[in-house]
Amino acid sequence: MSISREDIEKVAVLARIKVDDEQVSALEKDLGNILDLVDQLSAADTDSVEPMAHPLDAVQRLRPDEVTETNQREAFQAIAPATEDGLYLVPKVIE
Amino acid sequence: MHNKSVAELSRELESGKISSVELTQQFLDRLKQEDGKYNSFITITEERALADAKTADEMRAAGKATAWTGVPFAHKDIFCTNGVRTTCGSKMLENFVPPYDATVTERFRQAGAVCLGKTNMDEFAMGSSNESSHFGAVTNPWGLASGEKRVPGGSSGGSAAAVAARLVPAATATDTGGSIRQPAALCGVTGLKPTYGRVSRYGMIAFASSLDQGGTMARTAEDNALMLNVMAGFDPKDSTSIDREVPDYTATLNEPLKGLKIGLPKEYFTDQLSPAMEEQVRNAVKEYEKLGATVKEVSLPNAKLAIAAYYVIAPAEASANLSRFDGVRYGYRCEDPKDLMDMYTRTRAEGFGTEVKRRILVGTYALSHGYYDAYYLKAQKVRRLIQQDFANAFKEVDVLMSPTSPSPAFIQGEKTNDPVTMYLEDIFTIAINLAGLPAMSVPAGFVDGLPVGLQIIGDYFAEARLLNAAHQFQQVTDWHQREPK
Numbered sequence: 403m404s405i406s407r408e409d410i411e412k413v414a415v416l417a418r419i420k421v422d423d424e425q426v427s428a429l430e431k432d433l434g435n436i437l438d439l440v441d442q443l444s445a446a447d448t449d450s451v452e453p454m455a456h457p458l459d460a461v462q463r464l465r466p467d468e469v470t471e472t473n474q475r476e477a478f479q480a481i482a483p484a485t486e487d488g489l490y491l492v493p494k495v496i497e
Numbered sequence: 498m499h500n501k502s503v504a505e506l507s508r509e510l511e512s513g514k515i516s517s518v519e520l521t522q523q524f525l526d527r528l529k530q531e532d533g534k535y536n537s538f539i540t541i542t543e544e545r546a547l548a549d550a551k552t553a554d555e556m557r558a559a560g561k562a563t564a565w566t567g568v569p570f571a572h573k574d575i576f577c578t579n580g581v582r583t584t585c586g587s588k589m590l591e592n593f594v595p596p597y598d599a600t601v602t603e604r605f606r607q608a609g610a611v612c613l614g615k616t617n618m619d620e621f622a623m624g625s626s627n628e629s630s631h632f633g634a635v636t637n638p639w640g641l642a643s644g645e646k647r648v649p650g651g652s653s654g655g656s657a658a659a660v661a662a663r664l665v666p667a668a669t670a671t672d673t674g675g676s677i678r679q680p681a682a683l684c685g686v687t688g689l690k691p692t693y694g695r696v697s698r699y700g701m702i703a704f705a706s707s708l709d710q711g712g713t714m715a716r717t718a719e720d721n722a723l724m725l726n727v728m729a730g731f732d733p734k735d736s737t738s739i740d741r742e743v744p745d746y747t748a749t750l751n752e753p754l755k756g757l758k759i760g761l762p763k764e765y766f767t768d769q770l771s772p773a774m775e776e777q778v779r780n781a782v783k784e785y786e787k788l789g790a791t792v793k794e795v796s797l798p799n800a801k802l803a804i805a806a807y808y809v810i811a812p813a814e815a816s817a818n819l820s821r822f823d824g825v826r827y828g829y830r831c832e833d834p835k836d837l838m839d840m841y842t843r844t845r846a847e848g849f850g851t852e853v854k855r856r857i858l859v860g861t862y863a864l865s866h867g868y869y870d871a872y873y874l875k876a877q878k879v880r881r882l883i884q885q886d887f888a889n890a891f892k893e894v895d896v897l898m899s900p901t902s903p904s905p906a907f908i909q910g911e912k913t914n915d916p917v918t919m920y921l922e923d924i925f926t927i928a929i930n931l932a933g934l935p936a937m938s939v940p941a942g943f944v945d946g947l948p949v950g951l952q953i954i955g956d957y958f959a960e961a962r963l964l965n966a967a968h969q970f971q972q973v974t975d976w977h978q979r980e981p982k
Contacts, residue, residue, distance in 0.1 A: 405862070409862070410858070413858050413861045413862045413865065414858060415842075416861050416865060417816060417845075417857050417858055417861040418820075418823070418838075418841040418842050418845055419842060419845045419846050419849070419854055419857065419858065420842035420843050420845070420846035421846070429855065429858065432855055432916055433855070433858060433859060433862070435915075435916065435917045436808055436855075436859055436916065436917060436920075437859075437862075438917075439804065439805055439808060439917055439920070440805050440808050440809055440863075440872065440876075441805070442801075442802060442805040443802060443805045443806060443809070443872075443875050443876060443879055444871075444875070445802075446799070446802055446875075446878075446879050446882065448875060448878035448879060448882065451878040451879075451881050451882060452878070452881060453874055453877035453878050453880075453881065454877050454878070454880045454881035454884060455707065455877065456693075456707065456737065456933075457692075457693045457694075457707075457884065457931075457932060457933020457934075457957075458692075458693065458694060458739065458933060458957065460694065460737065460739065462736055463733075463736060465733070474596065477596040478596055478826070478827075480596070481593065481594060481596065481826075481827045482825070482826050482827055483824060483825070483827075483828075483829075483830035484830070490825050490826060492825055492837055492840065493834050493835070493836050493837050493839070493840055494836070494837075495837050
């Protein structure tokens with residue numbers, strides 16, 4: 403199965419990854435090959451099969467709604483690219 | 498000392514013949530001198546290791562020593578280490594210093610083990626050759642003497658190469674599609690991927706959350722058991738951790754194998770396997786027969802779909818997990834972003850390597866509108882078919898055996914231009930992750946001077962049985978003791 407340049411450009415926007423024209427060409431080939439590999443799945447008869455999410459069919463545990471963690475904002479923000487007054491700095495979002 | 502196992506080093510320390518500070522210094526000196534050939538470490542933590550060794554000696558003097566107290570080892574650079582940078586092999590995390598420890602890291606610390614540093618790996622654990630690391634490829638110690646630079650396998654290639662080269666007696670590793678077993682096989686060491694949920698994933702940087710599992714790598718099965726004793730167990734911080742009693746994995750190593758029922762999946766002995774590889778694996782199975790095991794052929798009819806299902810599920814989960822790397826809270830951020838979108842897209846374009854981006858894009862595509870049912874849901878259904886095949890097989894036999902990889906270590910660069918060829922490296926290991934089962938790779942011979950791995954697959958939580966089977970094999974063979982020249 404092939405994947406078009408337009409599809410790759412669309413997916414790259416969804417994934418928030420900048421790609422240039424040259425990369426799109428390489429991805430066209432590589433992703434096409436990967437999707438060919440994946441297309442083997444269509445041969446499998448899965449009509450009455452339940453999808454499997456967890457190997458042991460475990461479900462998400464819930465914990466009591468209690469405060470257990472201490473605030474470590476300074477430690478966490480010490481490794482951020484840019485912060486000010488306890489806030490994370492990013493380029494202007496609203497003009 | 499560098500040739501000794503964890504169990505032997507532990508006895509040396511216990512007898513007082515050597516202190517942990519002396520032992521750690523010896524290993525550090527050797528590591529710094531030798532690793533230029535292999536590039537198996539990303540970070541060496543000399544000062545911290547010596548401080549930990551001193552603490553270990555004090556622990557021992559106070560009568561509080563465990564089997565691990567004062568023994569040097571290494572962590573794959575995917576496990577967060579408080580205060581020590583953790584890169585996951587990526588430019589994205591080149592300067593990331595975690596403010597907390599992974600549960601696995603914390604457990605080894607509590608046992609008094611001495612971590613010498615962080616081992617190299619494929620970027621975000623995506624690879625089978627350790628060539629996708631931002632910190633350079635790792636070279637397999639095997640084959641170097643004849644001037645060939647071969648891959649150690651991946652993604653835990655740094656851990657495997659370091660253990661094979663006797664830089665450390667043991668190292669942690671992780672396995673999403675074969676990332677412990679395949680490098681263990683290619684480097685001639687022993688590795689174990691436990692049952693999904695047996696070892697906590699907390700602080701283990703996520704690739705594909707429903708498949709990722711932390712595990713062990715060392716030269717002997719006994720040392721793998723000692724590692725698992727530290728690592729296994731319930732962790733409330735990991736929502737998929739299983740709350741189930743942990744046995745002493747060393748206690749059953751010496752059980753006789755008489756009556757052990759071995760199944761050989763016929764789908765794993767096909768023409769994908771070279772006759773020379775097959776011969777080594779069949780010889781290993783014969784050793785088991787001499788030890789009293791019985792052998793029969795079994796079938797895993799859906800195993801052929803495992804790679805296809807994996808390359809939907811793993812990229813889909815990766816695309817979701819890796820969305821956290823956005824240049825805001827930690828990790829790499831591009832220079833001079835002109836707006837928020839520019840910051841996201843350039844940060845991720847510059848911070849991730851080719852293979853990681855490829856998988857994020859495949860995963861995003863598979864999860865996108867109009868494709869979810871055809872890809873992700875279909876793959877999850879095939880996953881159940883694969884699991885049922887194993888369940889049926891384990892009604893008849895105790896363990897399954899197969900080759901770990903289709904061929905021995907290949908030359909660096911040989912498969913880098915064709916992702917799909919590289920993916921086929923994991924053809925015998927990937928189905929086990931989809932089913933969530935435990936499996937080992939055990940050194941079982943050589944082809945053209947390069948190690949061959951025997952894969953032993955068990956039913957859920959059968960780690961003790963796998964370790965027992967591997968240990969008994971290692972009592973009658975010496976493949977695991979062979980040293981690369």
